[in-house]
Amino acid sequence: MSIIATGLAVFALYSQAQTGYRARLMSKPQAKPWISAIHAYVPGKSKSASGKPLTKLSANENPLGASPAALAALSQGHNPADYPDPDARTLREAIAAVHGLDADRIVCGTGSGELLHCAVQALASVGDEVLASRYSFSLYPLLAQKVGATAVFADDDGCAASVDKLLAAVTPATRVVLLDNPNNPVGSYLPPDEVERLHAGLPGNVLLIVDEAYGEYVDPAHQHAAFDLAAACENVLVSRTFSKAYGLASERVGWVTGAPHLIDLVNRLRGAFNVSVSGQKAALAALGDQAFVAASREHNTAERARLADAIAALGNHGLSTSPSEANFLLVHFAGEVTATQAVEALSEAGYAVRHLPSQGLPNALRITIGKTDDMTRVIATLRTLCGEAA
Numbered sequence: 335m336s337i338i339a340t341g342l343a344v345f346a347l348y349s350q351a352q353t354g355y356r357a358r359l360m361s362k363p364q365a366k367p368w369i370s371a372i373h374a375y376v377p378g379k380s381k382s383a384s385g386k387p388l389t390k391l392s393a394n395e396n397p398l399g400a401s402p403a404a405l406a407a408l409s410q411g412h413n414p415a416d417y418p419d420p421d422a423r424t425l426r427e428a429i430a431a432v433h434g435l436d437a438d439r440i441v442c443g444t445g446s447g448e449l450l451h452c453a454v455q456a457l458a459s460v461g462d463e464v465l466a467s468r469y470s471f472s473l474y475p476l477l478a479q480k481v482g483a484t485a486v487f488a489d490d491d492g493c494a495a496s497v498d499k500l501l502a503a504v505t506p507a508t509r510v511v512l513l514d515n516p517n518n519p520v521g522s523y524l525p526p527d528e529v530e531r532l533h534a535g536l537p538g539n540v541l542l543i544v545d546e547a548y549g550e551y552v553d554p555a556h557q558h559a560a561f562d563l564a565a566a567c568e569n570v571l572v573s574r575t576f577s578k579a580y581g582l583a584s585e586r587v588g589w590v591t592g593a594p595h596l597i598d599l600v601n602r603l604r605g606a607f608n609v610s611v612s613g614q615k616a617a618l619a620a621l622g623d624q625a626f627v628a629a630s631r632e633h634n635t636a637e638r639a640r641l642a643d644a645i646a647a648l649g650n651h652g653l654s655t656s657p658s659e660a661n662f663l664l665v666h667f668a669g670e671v672t673a674t675q676a677v678e679a680l681s682e683a684g685y686a687v688r689h690l691p692s693q694g695l696p697n698a699l700r701i702t703i704g705k706t707d708d709m710t711r712v713i714a715t716l717r718t719l720c721g722e723a724a
């Protein structure tokens with residue numbers, strides 16, 4: 335009897351547990367609504383619709399590759415069992431020496447992207463606003479959405495950022511203003527006095543992030559201005575990356591500089607060993623080869639001008655470009671030839687470019703400045719598409 339009763343009791347407990355287990359199987363963890371609303375970052379394409387590999391002119395990578403010094407450092411090898419220096423001290427000191435900065439006011443990150451996330455996370459959350467210009471880096475809305483804040487976009491001025499319109503869009507809820515300078519995807523550039531005017535018009539509690547991912551491509555005479563602002567002010571961070579002019583996108587190394595309290599915030603939020611041993615080594619070696627950076631800038635300036643001239647010559651077919659200080663050109667299509675047709679023709683010719691309808695630019699393509707031969711072929715393809723002799 336008691337054996338039967340015990341058996342029944344055990345069975346009852348067992349089936350109860352089964353029911354609970356099944357109920358738990360049917361439900362699942364529920365994301366925060368602002369996380370569910372995120373569309374993950376879409377990287378530049380490297381394949382055609384049919385899967386054919388293409389030469390990438392879609393991710394603003396350096397067509398000259400990386401400095402031989404960086405390649406040599408990468409080939410040295412290291413013990414993969416050891417963690418990297420968590421503070422990237424040697425690298426920070428080298429960055430400080432090259433740019434005349436204080437190493438204690440620098441944090442390195444897994445690309446500059448990690449540090450942008452940290453800065454926004456430190457200052458903004460639900461109910462707050464993160465402000466950028468209408469056509470800005472496609473990562474920016476994600477930075478706001480990840481923390482439940484609202485991404486707000488100020489109207490542009492002929493696609494470029496407008497200081498007046500950005501200032502007019504500041505509200506009591508604004509916590510961070512993101513300015514990519516030069517801008518991506520337009521390539522537009524606010525000179526130092528305009529960035530200073532933007533900063534001067536912001537309340538002191540609003541952080542201005544000047545994202546200089548393409549900073550090495552601008553006139554060297556202007557390259558230190560944002561650093562001076564960050565050194566003098568309590569609410570400015572400047573970010574740089576090794577992904578573009580240094581040609582080290584695969585190593586994922588970036589950095590920010592700013593006031594000590596801002597550096598402290600980013601340090602609390604960044605990953606503990608966020609820059610790999612190879613990333614630290616390659617970036618350190620690359621910094622020592624400023625001739626490579628200068629050569630990258632010169633190649634870019636010359637080829638960007640050649641592409642811009644070739645597109646201006648197709649103006650009667652509705653093609654034009656936005657002025658660019660970056661390593662790409664935004665090409666507009668306002669005539670019989672459409673951006674979609676150009677994507678297809680360039681893909682047919684072996685090139686991936688960036689079509690950005692999701693960023694409100696259905697009639698424009700962002701074309702990275704590539705190797706000289708590739709640019710010659712891109713120009714010929716666009717000319718043929720317009721019915722002109724290649």
Ligand SMILES: *Cc1c(COP(=O)(O)O)cnc(C)c1O
Binds near residue numbers: 448518545587
């Ligand atoms: C490419 C790019 C970056 C660089 O990102 P990393 O994470 O450093 O590779 C940052 N900002 C803008 C505007 C960019 O275009």
